[in-house]
Amino acid sequence: MSFWTPTRTQSSPYLEQLLEASIDGLPLHITYASKDGATERTIQPIGIYASNGYWYFPSYCFQKDRILLFRTDRLQSLTPAEPDHPSKNLMNYTILDWLSGGVSQKNDLSEHMRLRVKLTPAGVRAYERSNGRDEDVTIHADGSGELVSEMHQSNLHYFSKYFLGMGADAIVEEPSEMVQWIREQLQRMLHAYSTMENSQT
Numbered sequence: 001m002s003f004w005t006p007t008r009t010q011s012s013p014y015l016e017q018l019l020e021a022s023i024d025g026l027p028l029h030i031t032y033a034s035k036d037g038a039t040e041r042t043i044q045p046i047g048i049y050a051s052n053g054y055w056y057f058p059s060y061c062f063q064k065d066r067i068l069l070f071r072t073d074r075l076q077s078l079t080p081a082e083p084d085h086p087s088k089n090l091m092n093y094t095i096l097d098w099l100s101g102g103v104s105q106k107n108d109l110s111e112h113m114r115l116r117v118k119l120t121p122a123g124v125r126a127y128e129r130s131n132g133r134d135e136d137v138t139i140h141a142d143g144s145g146e147l148v149s150e151m152h153q154s155n156l157h158y159f160s161k162y163f164l165g166m167g168a169d170a171i172v173e174e175p176s177e178m179v180q181w182i183r184e185q186l187q188r189m190l191h192a193y194s195t196m197e198n199s200q201t
Helices: 015-024 095-099 106-111 121-131 153-164 176-200
Strands: 028-034 037-045 049-051 054-056 059-061 066-068 075-080 112-119 137-139 145-152 170-174
Touching: 015 028, 015 037, 015 075, 066 153, 112 121, 112 153, 121 137, 121 145, 121 170, 145 153, 153 170, 153 176, 170 176
Parallel strands: none
Antiparallel strands: 028 037, 028 075, 037 059, 049 054, 059 066, 112 145, 112 170, 137 145
């Protein structure tokens, strides 16, 4: 028997502070390295979890007025917010709600999207290696499957990259925004490899 876990070189700072803030319901000021550069935010974490070698902390973002997903290795700084800074009541929204799609977040249902993915037998095995048995996955007699679930809009980029990484073993049918993003990435990859081939001839 062998267990394989991807090795990451990124550090995971501030885990203790994030966990304590999640438990106590405390807002935090952070500097976060996003795709648009370093940004200053005030957030209130729901909890922390590890996936594929990274630590994540879904949090309510006071600037965006919604829950977003953050990665600990992209944190550049973290400090407690001022004592009089307002906090968000997240007692009825847990890390398990986030991981299951967050459908219990009643005030934010309009931002949920239907997720439908066709999985080959190899895709089913790959998905279960990462996520375990999932009641949202229907397994067919030939070993293939179909994932039908709900996800929050803020998870769109994360799951788009996840299913793109599974190649032809995972064909996304919904949401259309994810299908379009994956198509664009595949076209960019095809162009990059075509350019490389032309430069070698």
